[in-house]
Each structure stands twice: as structure tokens, then as C-alpha cells.
Amino acid sequence: MSKTITIDGKTIPFEDGQTIMDAAMAADVYIPHLCHQPEYTPHGSCKLCTVKVNGRNCSACTFPAMEGQEVLSETKELIDDRKKVTQMLFVEGNHFCPSCEKTGNCQLQGVAYHLNMLDNHFPLFYPDRAVDASHPEVMIDHNRCIFCTLCVRASQQTDGKDVFAISGRGINKHLIVNAQSGLLKDTDLDVNDQAAHVCPTGAILIKRTGYQVPIGERIYDHQQIDQVSLAKEHLNHGE
């Protein structure tokens, strides 16, 4: 008989080596997340997937599933925490959705919609951040970076390159690229690299591809991010 945990009272089977997130996704249970994608080593930085495991808060994407765990996810307390975390992500950067090419297809926005986030709650930082449009086909808008490191991991783990990294700590944390000049055009990033396509926000964009899908037909216009995320998971497993 397979090993099981419970998530919000529902029995979920798991195999050794799976995280709580892995087990949940396989069983069609959505736990909100931004910095996690199943194909990359979990990073556990966005904290959206925080769940209560036997009474303690843990990141579901990094915490191993173990026999008999009682996991709470969709509690009012955790949902409120997730909304606050998302609001912090919004106020720390410059997220002006109406002027962003990613709008409608943005995971940060999708999570915020899913959490019914209607306001920012906190004072806005309006940080001064640059745009790097030096590369002929890919641009970085640092205003929208949430430091999820998905581009860092995709570049290393899928593309076999080392184009991106996070530098600095705390409020000075920022995305850097692997070039003496500090410019994307001087890296070996190719437009077909996974790292150029993995960004959950509008921080890394492919040039000349914006606004191609009309309003009403974009990913999160009618479908919530939980459905989209679980459908993608099934697709990855050839179901």
C-alpha cells in the first residue's frame, strides 16, 4: 500500500523523494506558487506555497512528503498570508499591468486574481530599476523581476548555460547577467533558450511578440491559474 499524507483532510498518495508540492500536483490539488516549476530544482523563495505541516509553516515546493503528514493549505490564515505576500511582490517592484506586454498571461497577475487581491495594502516602493533592451531579440525589464530565479535555473539546468544570477541581498537584490558589460547582448543567451521563456512575470520578454492575443482570449482571462497550472502538469506527464 502506498504512503499517504493528507492535505486539508484529503488523502494524497506519494512516493519517496516527492515534495508536498509534487504529491499535491499529481493528485490535482493546487497550491499557489510562482518560483516553482516541476522541471527545475525547487527554490522555495516566493513563499506563496507556504502550508502548515503538522502545525509548522513550510514551503510545499521544498518540503519532502513523509508518511502521515497532516498538511493544511486552504485555510483562511494561509490564504490571507498568500495575499499579503503577493501584495508585497507588487509594491516592491513597478507592476503597471495596463502597460505591460505580459498582462493577461502573467503568473504574478494570475495568482493575484486567484487570491481575489483587489488592492496593494502596503505603501508602494516605486524603486528605480532599469530596462535592458540591448539584446536584439530579448529584453529585461527589471521593474517586474520578482527574483524567483526561474531564469537562473532554466539557463543552468535546461540550456546548459549560465546567463542569469541574482546579486545583492535584501532590498538591494537584483538580477544580473553573465557579461563583463552587464548587458544581455553580450551574453550567450539565445531567443530559443528556455531561460528566455520561463519568466512568470513580464521581466523577460521576447521582442516583437507583445499583444498578439486579444483581450478575452489570454491565458487568465477566463481560466484561473489553478486550472492552468494543473492542466500543464498533466500535459508534462503525457496524460
Place this chain on the structure above:
Amino acid sequence: MANKIRVATTSLAGCFGCHMSFLDIDERMLQLVEHVEFDRSPITDIEHCTNCDIGLIEGGVCNSENVHVLREFRNNCKILVAVGACAINGGLPAMRNHIPLEECLNEAYIDGIGVENAQIPSDIELPLLLDKVRPIHEVVKIDYYLPGCPPSADVFWKFLTDLIDGREPSLPYELVHYD
């Protein structure tokens, strides 16, 4: 109806797009005015609001007059609502926040293409610009938020009919968008 719900509206650092979207409720406006009367609003041209139930604020604050108007609304409205992206996070006007104010003024009034008689306006009648555009929740307490650029007519309709019918206002997934 004897006691209609009194609604005031204004556009601060906004483009009036939210007001236009509100008017997109079209013929439902006739149903609305059975329950609602408009106090201070671009719709009525009344200059100051008094004892209102609901205040709808479009736009963030970019100058001293915006702050005064916002405080007048807070002092006179039982329920104050941030309407649209600019009221909620400063919106597109806040994209000037990383450019020093002097540079903005120079670009518009001194160095801009086609500027004649170059001078930065400084009349006592003109409100002073704030160094940064701010969302309204940083200035006064806000009770409800209607996101969108603009919020659709259905958002206004859902929100106001919820309040009129005595329900706690809520927006379903389809009505929540930031663009």
C-alpha cells in the same frame, strides 16, 4: 424614493476613463438613479460634496489639490472607494516617479519639441505638483477597491447593486482584472 443613496465621484490624477466606463452601464443608469442621486461629480458639476454615502475616487494624487479633494471626500463620504489602477497603485501617471520632477517640467515646458515662449508655469492658481504620484490609500483610509484600467461597467454595476441591496460587495473572478 425618499432617501436616495448619495454618491459623489471625482477624477484626481486620472484620465476620466473610469468615469467613461461607469457611464457604460448604459440604460442601467435609469435603474440606478431610482436608488441613487449624484452629489459632487463631473456628472452634476456640484463643486463640493456634503454628507454622501459613497465616494468614488478615480486617479491617484499628483498635486496638492488632489490631496485636498481626496480629504474632502473622506470627510464627507461614509464609504470611500478607490476606482481603477491609478487610484490603487498610481497607475500610468506614477511612471514619472523615477524621473526627477524638474526633468519632467523641463521636458514639457522648456526643452520639448515645438515649445514656444518656454517657461515653467507658476501661477498661484495652479496646484503644486507632488514630487511623486501616490495611490490614494497612502493618504486616506479606503474602504473598497475596484481594480481595472478601467474597471468594466459590470464592475461598477456589481459593486453598486451589492451595496444598494445591502450585500457585502464582492467581485467574481471574471470581473477582477488589472488592465
